[in-house]
Amino acid sequence: xxxxxxxxxxxxxxxxxxxxxxxxxxxxxxxxxxxxxxxxxxxxxxxxxxxxxxxxxxxxxxxxxxxxxxxxxxxxxxxxxxxxxxxxxxxxxxxxxxxxxxxxxxxxxxxxxxxxxxxxxxxxxxxxxxxxxxxxxxxxxxxxxxxxxxxxxxxxxxxxxxxxxxxxxxxxxxxxxxxxxxxxxxxxxxxxxxxxxxxxxxxxxxxxxxxxxxxxxxxxxxxxxxxxxxxxxxxxxxxxxxxxxxxxxxxxxxxxxxxxxxxxxxxxxxxxxxxxxxxxxxxxxxxxxxxxxxxxxxxxxxxxxxxxxxxxxxxxxxxxxxxxxxxxxxxxxxxxxxxxxxxxxxxxxxxxxxxxxxxxxxxxxxxxxxxxxxxxxxxxxx
Amino acid sequence: xxxxxxxxxxxxxxxxxxxxxxxxxxxxxxxxxxxxxxxxxxxxxxxxxxxxxxxxxxxxxxxxxxxxxxxxxxxxxxxxxxxxxxxxxxxxxxxxxxx
Numbered sequence: 001x002x003x004x005x006x007x008x009x010x011x012x013x014x015x016x017x018x019x020x021x022x023x024x025x026x027x028x029x030x031x032x033x034x035x036x037x038x039x040x041x042x043x044x045x046x047x048x049x050x051x052x053x054x055x056x057x058x059x060x061x062x063x064x065x066x067x068x069x070x071x072x073x074x075x076x077x078x079x080x081x082x083x084x085x086x087x088x089x090x091x092x093x094x095x096x097x098x099x100x101x102x103x104x105x106x107x108x109x110x111x112x113x114x115x116x117x118x119x120x121x122x123x124x125x126x127x128x129x130x131x132x133x134x135x136x137x138x139x140x141x142x143x144x145x146x147x148x149x150x151x152x153x154x155x156x157x158x159x160x161x162x163x164x165x166x167x168x169x170x171x172x173x174x175x176x177x178x179x180x181x182x183x184x185x186x187x188x189x190x191x192x193x194x195x196x197x198x199x200x201x202x203x204x205x206x207x208x209x210x211x212x213x214x215x216x217x218x219x220x221x222x223x224x225x226x227x228x229x230x231x232x233x234x235x236x237x238x239x240x241x242x243x244x245x246x247x248x249x250x251x252x253x254x255x256x257x258x259x260x261x262x263x264x265x266x267x268x269x270x271x272x273x274x275x276x277x278x279x280x281x282x283x284x285x286x287x288x289x290x291x292x293x294x295x296x297x298x299x300x301x302x303x304x305x306x307x308x309x310x311x312x313x314x315x316x317x318x319x320x321x322x323x324x325x326x327x328x329x330x331x332x333x334x335x336x337x338x339x340x341x342x343x344x345x346x347x348x349x350x351x352x353x354x355x356x357x358x359x360x361x362x363x364x365x366x367x368x369x370x371x372x373x374x375x376x377x378x379x380x381x382x
Numbered sequence: 383x384x385x386x387x388x389x390x391x392x393x394x395x396x397x398x399x400x401x402x403x404x405x406x407x408x409x410x411x412x413x414x415x416x417x418x419x420x421x422x423x424x425x426x427x428x429x430x431x432x433x434x435x436x437x438x439x440x441x442x443x444x445x446x447x448x449x450x451x452x453x454x455x456x457x458x459x460x461x462x463x464x465x466x467x468x469x470x471x472x473x474x475x476x477x478x479x480x481x
Contacts, residue, residue: 215387
């Protein structure tokens, strides 16, 4: 194993290279582009034997990756924000056609007004698309999740998004342990399943009448439910092989006797860890739930993990207009009939606004001062 | 009971062409009334390729299994008339614009 200084983008590219992707289809967008640049360099230098498909739009990028996947190739693409929105039609196609495409998403705020700064709103907008969504805390996890994503995708036959925040992760150097190729090959064998077969021609994505459409959707949702057990299994296996434990659907940090649980995902998690350590040093019983799998959302396991806490504070770097923070909404819905717990949801850090230990501490203070059950998400820092 | 379906939503090749849906929503279909008045370009105007010119000849035919009844042919060429679809014992479909 070799330790290198890598950005999140580099980590995603290394993950894809180690997974031996065969096709990358890409259309440039900031801040996702360095991942593509790194992959193209791997191909140019002969370290990766893959087809680089240059296309005319983000929509075509995912369409090309989907086509490659239907032909049986291990396919990859990278995008964020407006690119992801432009892909949306094919995002749903890929999930409905059950293709194990993996997409790295360098989360960026959505227009309008135009912004190039980090936020999770782009991934949240695809929450109903049928893609498994993993959120990464640091660059090591970006690399590890990209490798695991292929194994998860190919097992349940659903596409996976690997989310890491633009700039905060995509452009920041961190120490990353790059695993040996031989270990990855052993962890991630490739069984080629091609839907397109010249010997047996068939129409892919033909019209499904009302008689069949609902059954297809039921099966697609079943696959998502299956992922609830498959993701922790694969993460556990990854931990055994590579000696890095990413917990599974979520991680409970200092949750054993916690009375106040913070719930967050993405880059905010590492800041929240420091805050939890500080508050623990002061004798406060605070713990942290790091959501790793945003889709499928781990309702059952989360209810179990949060059953003893008195107060939950959720942190959302996104806004679903007219509803509130997406994570806050999901947590509230997961614990809907638990009347003993206060659930306070906060929206912060939109469009790149600073979220550091100081901001997280202030939110915690606000949340602890609020004694009444909150029914809407509060905006912090406005 | 969930139906047994392929993982990748797919159908037999050509199954969509077996029963083209658009011929069912046709209200009128074209009939060649005067083959001598027909202009050969009409073949190019048909969006469904339903007007066929026989090879090396001046005879034309209309494939009603492809025609969607748009009426472009009758608009661009003489010798073609749009005729309302016959709907069995109920008679002729009332078509908008018909007297």
